[in-house]
Amino acid sequence: MQEASTTKRLSAEERRASIIEAAKHLFARSGFHGVSIDEIVREVGVSPAILYRHFKSKDELYEAVLHEFSCTRESYVETVVADDIGFEQVLRGMTRVFVNSIVNQPDLLKMEMHSHLEGNIASQEFFLNRWKSFTDYIEYNLTELINHGKIKAMNVEAAALIYQGMIREVLLLKCLNSTERLTDMTIDEIVDEIINLFLRIIIPA
Amino acid sequence: MSFDAELDAKGLNCPLPILRAKKAIGELTSGQVLKIVATDPGSVKDFEAFCKQTGNELLSSAEAGGAFEFMIKKS
Numbered sequence: 001m002q003e004a005s006t007t008k009r010l011s012a013e014e015r016r017a018s019i020i021e022a023a024k025h026l027f028a029r030s031g032f033h034g035v036s037i038d039e040i041v042r043e044v045g046v047s048p049a050i051l052y053r054h055f056k057s058k059d060e061l062y063e064a065v066l067h068e069f070s071c072t073r074e075s076y077v078e079t080v081v082a083d084d085i086g087f088e089q090v091l092r093g094m095t096r097v098f099v100n101s102i103v104n105q106p107d108l109l110k111m112e113m114h115s116h117l118e119g120n121i122a123s124q125e126f127f128l129n130r131w132k133s134f135t136d137y138i139e140y141n142l143t144e145l146i147n148h149g150k151i152k153a154m155n156v157e158a159a160a161l162i163y164q165g166m167i168r169e170v171l172l173l174k175c176l177n178s179t180e181r182l183t184d185m186t187i188d189e190i191v192d193e194i195i196n197l198f199l200r201i202i203i204p205a
Numbered sequence: 206m207s208f209d210a211e212l213d214a215k216g217l218n219c220p221l222p223i224l225r226a227k228k229a230i231g232e233l234t235s236g237q238v239l240k241i242v243a244t245d246p247g248s249v250k251d252f253e254a255f256c257k258q259t260g261n262e263l264l265s266s267a268e269a270g271g272a273f274e275f276m277i278k279k280s
Contacts, residue, residue: 070247076219076220076223076251077219077220077223077251077254077255077258078254078258079220080220080223080224080227081223081227081255081258081259090220090224094220129218132218133218133219133220133221136217136218136221137218137220137221137224140217140221
């Protein structure tokens with residue numbers, strides 16, 4: 001009885017947020033297709049009618065979850081306005097911000113994995129777009145370095161893909177797996193080491 | 206609104222528009238205006254934060270036809 005009155009006191013905005021929060025965990029666990037509206041309303045403790053008052057469909061709810069992630073999207077501005085920054089410093093700063101944002105919300109990584117398996121074009125685009133910050137940055141800067149004769153010509157798209165693959169693998173290892181690999185290093189230390197190796201290959205001394 | 210230099214950052218994701226804007230503003234003199242066109246929806250917040258942190262003035266920020274236009278006056 002007391003619970004029911006607490007439930008009622010939630011404002012429309014709070015109710016909406018609580019539905020998004022519950023849906024986020026369920027979508028992360030089972031993907032878009034693996035979750036039914038019934039499960040979501042059971043988890044939130046409301047009737048389907050209340051859910052439909054906020055979201056017309058499961059698609060709209062899924063979109064709202066993605067939108068929330070994009071609102072908390074990493075801002076790289078602070079990293080890049082510092083004085084005298086080079087390719088390496090910005091890459092390190094961006095990577096640290098990005099990696100920590102995923103460590104703090106592993107649901108995002110799980111939803112990304114599901115979206116690839118389910119072949120949902122719209123959500124795939126959302127997730128690929130997040131990686132595009134890195135690949136754009138790397139491609140643009142390596143092209144400049146090549147044009148200025150600072151490094152040898154190379155396929156910059158392949159170089160960017162290598163980087164994306166390495167960082168993604170670290171995230172999988174540290175956020176989703178419980179293996180014995182590199183357990184004595186923090187995620188920041190692994191990322192730092194990987195950037196060292198990447199730079200040594202791409203920009204030899 | 207008149208401007209002194211223009212930067213096309215269409216199709217680029219953060220932080221590239223910011224980095225290129227920083228470089229372009231570096232080539233202007235105090236009081237000159239840089240116009241930036243970007244397509245990344247996150248650039249609206251990014252340029253607000255950029256101006257706040259660098260002290261340059263964001264004269265305007267507008268959306269037109271799927272693109273975002275910013276006018277920044279160098280401090």
